[in-house]
Amino acid sequence: MSPAELSQLLHRHHGDPNRLLQMLREVQAAAGWVSPEVITELAKGLTLPRARVEGVATFYTLLATRPRGEYQVLFADNIIERFHGSVALRERLCAALGVAPGALRPDGRVSVGTTSCIGLSDQPASLLVNGLAIARLTVERVDAIAALIGQRAPLDQWPAELFHVDEPIRRAGLLLGAHLEPGAAVRAALARSSEALLEELKRSKLRGRGGAGFSTHDKWRAARDAPGPTRFVVCNADEGEPGTFKDRTLLRRQLDAVLDGMTVAAHAIGAQRGFIYLRGEYLFIAPAIEAALAARRAAHLLGRDVLGRTGFDFDLELHLGAGAYVCGEESALLESLEGRRGIPRRRPPYPVTHGYLQRPTVVNNVETFASVAHVALAGGARFAELGTERSTGTRVHSVSGDCARPGLYELPMGASVRELLDACGAEAPIQAVQVGGPSRTLLSPRELDRALCFEDLPSAGAFMVFGPQRDLLEVVASFARFFAHESCGFCTPCRVGTTQLQGAVDALVGGRGTRRDVRHALRLCALMRDASHCGLGTTAGRPFMQLYEKFKPTIERSLSSLEFRPTFDLDEALAPARALTGRDDERAHLEDP
């Protein structure tokens, strides 16, 4: 990047350090990587320590601090994608392009790596090329991609069809079935005082859809009552939990409901500004969001005096993440919004009093805001008619895995697991269902009558079905890999624990596991649960613990020995030195006892 381009970039972002991540994203898009020189210049331009800029640049998976090629391909490495042959497809692409997995081709043209779930497990396998998603990979599609890269075709000249992402809505309800006029819910909200609006919200008993299920009314009221002149509304569209993609669909099919919901929140708590924090992997949705924001400004749904209400000034900005699951955690998200590494803050104080720029801030999930629009329109009581006593409304489930019809299913809260399995065409016998992604619940076939709601199975909406042909140990290994990769490294129990857990599970998968590994893994799981700083670490051991609890023989039959066994092949470890020295004498070998 030339100095002129850099100074333009700084100018466009008003030299605001809070926008550092956005600037780095633009550098990445323009130059293909963030070079040491750029880091130095940005640090100077923003008067930040260089280490601060470098720290941010190295934190996010989608930012490259080494050249990664003109074409940077990242295969989604979720277990669902693996079961759909993503490993073979990746190898095929690597072979066609003559590039080693994970490496940069010597001519600097292309690299092929992996990344965590990119929110497309309903249409696997999938990948990102220079940040743009391509789904439904087949041998033919992979060959087409190889050919395009081979011809050095610019991305904007690739067939548009390649980038098409489906939205398989199999069952629509209150949210997905709605046809809302942009601004309808804002109008309905403005007809009430903010106090009356909060009362409606209380009546609705709406609980957050991001996972924890906190009362939306309580959160908003706390933010409104917090002292301070400015307030913020943030939409959490980071959707990083493997197997979850319903926010993608809501943003593409019900965007105005979401934006209405955010504007309603601004009215309720007295906020002036808001952000949509969109995960970097959803870059393909960004243009539509920008267009909708522009249209809403033109229609006076955003900006000064929204809908002619004097003094109600509210505007929204789109921020993109850059590949970090932990940034879905609300305080890490706020750090990231402020242009820093996504390291969770110490809580309390909570975002409702000390959020963005330490000001009162409401952070809600995409689906929560979409639900809010309906509460504003039809009233809290109507909303509360749906669902159960303590989980009102509907839930959009992201269904993937071994079933005939993966996709989106909106059901009233409290529907049973069995109902959803029937709806998606999952054939009996089922081996297991993972509800809510790796951080939540692994269900055995004995538990199919459990209810999908906060009282029983809290979830951020993921629903992965595993048929009898699948190796659950491989599933858990994939989850362990995910947590080890996504741990932000801030606290020792999680930083060390997730990596050691991955090692122990990999030993079991590789047929070298012993009882010692199982014991060690269980100890780690408990330690992480009890001693980690944030929800990532406290849940990272769940998959293994639940596998042990519900599918013990799956672990036991993988044990290589009940006693101790070396964790690696000793004789193999001498092979490189043996080859170099040409030795083959007795002392040049080590036996595996």
Place this chain on the structure above:
Amino acid sequence: MKKLKVATASLAGCFGCHMSLLDIDERLFTLLEKVELDRSPLTDFKQFGPCDLGLVEGGLCNAENVEVLRELRRHCKVLVAVGACAINGGLPAQRNHLDVRECLTSVYGRTVPDDPELPLPLDRVHAINDVVKVDYFLPGCPPSAEALWHFLDDFLNGRTPHLGHGLISYD
């Protein structure tokens, strides 16, 4: 009371952990009233005999390290990994991001000696509990004389070793 037999070994380490043991100073006399040293860099015996306790400094960098470690494990009831190198590979494991072939050729040039007396290096440096079962881990680089003494004192008196506050420091 019968004296406990204790062996020690230094694998891929720097002898810092052994030095730390000597740093218990006059308590060495107390120690020697209760233990008898078996094979150890401090005795120069060539073979391990049956032992109650084995202390290992250093990780596994080559075939000989593995052989010595296994030999020691076979001979002792309780094995302790002493110091960062034994526990995690420590400083020598810094070579793990390099290819062992490159390490050898950059040291020896094109002809790497094939003398069977020279132990072959492993492709990566490993912690000792990657290869044998370890009963206790005594962290530190090196563990302080105080920590070592505490551990030995507990062990010799039949108490479950417990390193309290101040005896372990992490990075």
